[in-house]
Amino acid sequence: MQIEEVNALQPVKIGFNFTKKNVIILAVAFLLVITGSILATYYGKPNKCSNNLQGKCENLVCSNPNLIQTWNTNCFSTLSTTTTKFRPTEISSTEFTTTFIPTPLNYRLPTNLKPTYYDLTIQPFFKANTEPFDYNGTVSIDFVCEQNTNQLVLHMKDLDVYNSTLTLSAINDTIFTTKKNFKWTYNNNTHFFVIDLERESFRANFSYRFSVKFKGYITNDQLGFYKSSYVNNNGQKKWLVTSQLEYIEARKSFICFDEPGFKALFKIRIIHDKSLDVMSNMPIVKQENLIEINDDYDWVLTEFKETVPMSTYLVAILISDFKCRDGLSQSSFSNVKVKVCSRPNALDQLDLALNSSMEFLSFFENYYQVSYPLEKLDHVGVPDFKFGAMENWGLAIYKEANFLFNDKSTQTTESNVVRVIAHEISHMWFGNLVTPKWWNDLWLNEGFARFAEYFGSNAIKKDWRMLDTFTDVLMNVIQSDSSDTTRPVSLDVNSPEEIEDNFNPTITYGKGSSIVKMLLYILGEDTFRNGIENYLKKYSYQNADQFDLWITLDKQAKNESKLLRVNFTDAMVTWTKQKGHPVVQIKKINSSHLSISQNRFILDSNVVQTTLREVLWYIPLTLSIEKIGSEGSSFTNQVDPSNLFDKVIWISPTKNEIILNLDQNMTNENFLIANLDMAVFCRINYDETNWKLISQQLLTNHQELSNRTRAQLISDVFSLAQALYFSPEIAFNHIKYLDKELDYLPWSVFLNRIKYFIDLLDTSFIYNKLQNLWTDRLVRNNLIQYACQIELEECTETAISYFHKYVTTADMNNFPSQLRIIILCVGIQYGTTKDFNFILNKAKNTSNDTTLKNDLLAGLSCSKEQHLLNRYLNDQINTSSVITAIRNVLKNPSGNSLAWQFIKNNWSYIYEK
Numbered sequence: 001m002q003i004e005e006v007n008a009l010q011p012v013k014i015g016f017n018f019t020k021k022n023v024i025i026l027a028v029a030f031l032l033v034i035t036g037s038i039l040a041t042y043y044g045k046p047n048k049c050s051n052n053l054q055g056k057c058e059n060l061v062c063s064n065p066n067l068i069q070t071w072n073t074n075c076f077s078t079l080s081t082t083t084t085k086f087r088p089t090e091i092s093s094t095e096f097t098t099t100f101i102p103t104p105l106n107y108r109l110p111t112n113l114k115p116t117y118y119d120l121t122i123q124p125f126f127k128a129n130t131e132p133f134d135y136n137g138t139v140s141i142d143f144v145c146e147q148n149t150n151q152l153v154l155h156m157k158d159l160d161v162y163n164s165t166l167t168l169s170a171i172n173d174t175i176f177t178t179k180k181n182f183k184w185t186y187n188n189n190t191h192f193f194v195i196d197l198e199r200e201s202f203r204a205n206f207s208y209r210f211s212v213k214f215k216g217y218i219t220n221d222q223l224g225f226y227k228s229s230y231v232n233n234n235g236q237k238k239w240l241v242t243s244q245l246e247y248i249e250a251r252k253s254f255i256c257f258d259e260p261g262f263k264a265l266f267k268i269r270i271i272h273d274k275s276l277d278v279m280s281n282m283p284i285v286k287q288e289n290l291i292e293i294n295d296d297y298d299w300v301l302t303e304f305k306e307t308v309p310m311s312t313y314l315v316a317i318l319i320s321d322f323k324c325r326d327g328l329s330q331s332s333f334s335n336v337k338v339k340v341c342s343r344p345n346a347l348d349q350l351d352l353a354l355n356s357s358m359e360f361l362s363f364f365e366n367y368y369q370v371s372y373p374l375e376k377l378d379h380v381g382v383p384d385f386k387f388g389a390m391e392n393w394g395l396a397i398y399k400e401a402n403f404l405f406n407d408k409s410t411q412t413t414e415s416n417v418v419r420v421i422a423h424e425i426s427h428m429w430f431g432n433l434v435t436p437k438w439w440n441d442l443w444l445n446e447g448f449a450r451f452a453e454y455f456g457s458n459a460i461k462k463d464w465r466m467l468d469t470f471t472d473v474l475m476n477v478i479q480s481d482s483s484d485t486t487r488p489v490s491l492d493v494n495s496p497e498e499i500e501d502n503f504n505p506t507i508t509y510g511k512g513s514s515i516v517k518m519l520l521y522i523l524g525e526d527t528f529r530n531g532i533e534n535y536l537k538k539y540s541y542q543n544a545d546q547f548d549l550w551i552t553l554d555k556q557a558k559n560e561s562k563l564l565r566v567n568f569t570d571a572m573v574t575w576t577k578q579k580g581h582p583v584v585q586i587k588k589i590n591s592s593h594l595s596i597s598q599n600r601f602i603l604d605s606n607v608v609q610t611t612l613r614e615v616l617w618y619i620p621l622t623l624s625i626e627k628i629g630s631e632g633s634s635f636t637n638q639v640d641p642s643n644l645f646d647k648v649i650w651i652s653p654t655k656n657e658i659i660l661n662l663d664q665n666m667t668n669e670n671f672l673i674a675n676l677d678m679a680v681f682c683r684i685n686y687d688e689t690n691w692k693l694i695s696q697q698l699l700t701n702h703q704e705l706s707n708r709t710r711a712q713l714i715s716d717v718f719s720l721a722q723a724l725y726f727s728p729e730i731a732f733n734h735i736k737y738l739d740k741e742l743d744y745l746p747w748s749v750f751l752n753r754i755k756y757f758i759d760l761l762d763t764s765f766i767y768n769k770l771q772n773l774w775t776d777r778l779v780r781n782n783l784i785q786y787a788c789q790i791e792l793e794e795c796t797e798t799a800i801s802y803f804h805k806y807v808t809t810a811d812m813n814n815f816p817s818q819l820r821i822i823i824l825c826v827g828i829q830y831g832t833t834k835d836f837n838f839i840l841n842k843a844k845n846t847s848n849d850t851t852l853k854n855d856l857l858a859g860l861s862c863s864k865e866q867h868l869l870n871r872y873l874n875d876q877i878n879t880s881s882v883i884t885a886i887r888n889v890l891k892n893p894s895g896n897s898l899a900w901q902f903i904k905n906n907w908s909y910i911y912e913k
């Protein structure tokens with residue numbers, strides 16, 4: 001699953017110029033932008049069912065009491081809807097247990113019974129022109145007993161059960177008597193649906209079948225089977241039903257064993273109106289018209305091919321009038337039919353998605369040397385989607401903004417679309433084929449997928465420098481991981497809330513991806529690839545945990561006669577199970593000896609040194625000795641991970657310093673660079689002499705060190721200075737070379753690190769350096785954004801001029817699309833109410849171009865007028881854009897308190913969103 005992080009405005013380049021202003025304001029503007037994100041992140045959540053729903057659902061199944069829908073107890077046979085009740089009469093509330101919550105509550109299913117096969121049919125009541133509210137479902141689950149038990153425990157949430165349809169029978173246990181319409185209990189906290197056998201047991205090695213009919217609700221919370229809509233070119237609203245089942249929403253869609261470890265085959269059928277097309281994980285095998293009476297629907301039964309063994313959270317459906325384009329992904333392993341689908345009026349925005357999805361599928365097949373096992377892989381962009389995208393096996397679903405692309409879209413959108421597709425396709429192996437045993441090792445899914453975003457994109461978009469961007473991302477992640485309150489990558493989780501918190505974009509995704517990068521570098525690329533191939537093949541269609549990965553990789557290294565010289569599992573666990581990261585301190589003792597020590601790095605120097613800092617790591621350190629002024633440094637080009645293995649020195653967890661005997665003598669002209677290409681997620685601190693020599697090298701010829709090394713050094717030197725490891729003067733001396741720096745990456749890292757030191761800087765010095773950067777497009781992009789945000793006249797005047805042309809002519813053809821957000825933002829800031837209304841109307845009437853709509857909405861949030869911001873927020877309350885709208889206004893200093901008030905006033909609604 002792709003989770004979106006809150007981004008500041010990311011406008012850009014071309015044709016803009018600015019002359020002067022001090023950089024203090026620049027950094028302050030930057031700080032204001034991030035303040036909004038922090039506020040949004042840390043605002044607490046109330047208990048989900050605690051407000052107006054509490055009284056109505058605490059002892060019930062928590063169905064939405066606001067939905068009063070039609071229901072006919074015989075609808076499976078008659079397919080007619082005549083009566084109006086919220087809950088089928090067969091259910092009485094006495095059958096639900098009033099829950100007493102012991103602490104700690106066990107949310108895990110017993111493991112005596114294992115599902116093997118689901119036969120699932122759903123029948124949603126809607127047409128393309130009518131809003132969906134509910135569906136009928138039947139599910140039949142075959143399970144095998146592995147250990148005698150007299151209890152069947154399943155998951156269920158927000159579903160209504162037809163008691164008379166409950167059936168429990170044996171598949172091959174001849175002494176088991178079939179049971180119907182039996183009692184069951186329900187726990188509203190664990191979502192456990194429990195059947196106790198009174199006088200019998202399920203017996204080990206025998207199989208059984210549970211089946212039931214139920215009613216489910218199609219809500220607009222973008223979870224489970226949910227509804228969405230769009231407006232077609234004739235102005236008609238069209239409805240669709242799709243799904244998002246990760247992490248625990250399968251239980252909201254059908255009764256099931258809703259844990260990733262319970263893999264099974266799924267036979268899925270959808271009964272739908274003829275006006276709609278349906279898609280699911282697998283190809284369609286059969287369609288037939290159902291002849292029914294007294295009904296407004298033309299029912300069609302569509303049956304899909306049985307799936308491969310997979311977890312419940314990967315089940316997916318789409319019922320819509322969407323249209324598709326297709327292609328064939330060809331590799332040495334397989335030919336897979338690839339489809340990309342969207343609402344019909346966005347079909348012309350699918351070129352990038354189609355081409356990228358075909359390229360990535362064959363790229364990852366070749367890289368992992370494991371074929372994609374299904375016949376087809378569909379990708380669908382839907383208007384409303386809670387996350388960035390979801391990797392359902394055979395049917396990946398995306399938020400439109402991460403999927404559609406046209407010639408007016410920004411470079412950021414293009415890069416997002418490509419990255420997100422790489423992420424989801426990588427999950428077809430890491431997540432779908434091999435799945436974590438439990439959510440504590442979610443990073444095995446998301447760390448690999450985040451790494452694949454950059455690593456995969458770098459392979460197919462060679463001029464995008466995606467590995468540089470990845471370095472930039474990791475610099476931000478390590479910064480966030482430097483607080484004493486950070487958390488481990490692999491964390492024990494139990495409750496739904498803990499599982500949800502584990503979908504942490506910074507640690508689970510970001511730091512998780514840094515561990516994957518570390519594996520690639522310390523093992524060497526060939527060993528890494530071979531080990532991953534073995535791991536994927538060994539655990540195909542099964543579940544694995546991190547220990548399975550470490551053992552497989554260690555075995556591969558040994559097979560290739562690569563001696564790691566440490567217990568690999570022990571070493572890697574220090575990176576996954578411990579929170580934070582180390583700073584390695586390297587001091588020269590004499591010409592041939594170094595002192596190396598480590599402790600946990602925490603940015604806040606006020607945090608006590610004792611317990612927090614006693615955590616230690618196995619650190620695979622790499623070192624290089626360089627000579628001042630010499631050409632041909634090891635770092636002129638990027639580090640080749642294939643050749644790093646022999647350079648790795650393992651530093652064991654010890655509080656005592658290690659004395660390292662060098663194999664060459666260092667003169668006064670030699671300096672050290674450690675942790676090549678940030679192979680390891682840590683900080684490096686050198687002695688003062690070494691820092692001075694590095695600064696001298698940068699001033700003499702900075703290009704002798706690679707751009708990534710230069711960025712890493714800036715990140716380290718400023719973080720260490722902030723944590724009071726040394727005087728800020730060392731950091732300032734280090735950046736004196738920046739007037740020669742023309743690369744995006746060191747500048748990006750510098751601009752992110754500068755804010756803490758802003759009061760200490762000679763700002764005219766920095767400003768003069770910035771002026772020289774116009775040759776680099778990426779640097780310009782950042783600077784133009786900042787220039788307009790700090791209201792530099794040259795920037796704002798140019799933006800206003802573009803804005804006025806647009807408002808006057810309503811023609812965006814001459815609008816530089818890469819700068820669209822910033823132009824709209826500045827135009828609204830300096831514009832009138834009439835201008836605001838113009839853009840607001842444009843946003844309302846833009847349904848076919850999601851990127852443009854988002855840009856227009858982002859621009860509106862820049863108003864300095866409280867009443868306009870208020871109108872903007874209230875205008876979005878009933879739309880799927882409300883969360884984005886609040887984030888946008890939180891970023892606006894004029895809107896902070898207003899957004900807070902809006903959140904408080906509308907909390908229940910926003911939380912449900």
Ligand SMILES: [Zn+2]
Pocket residue numbers: 001002003423427445446449
């Ligand atoms: Zn993911």
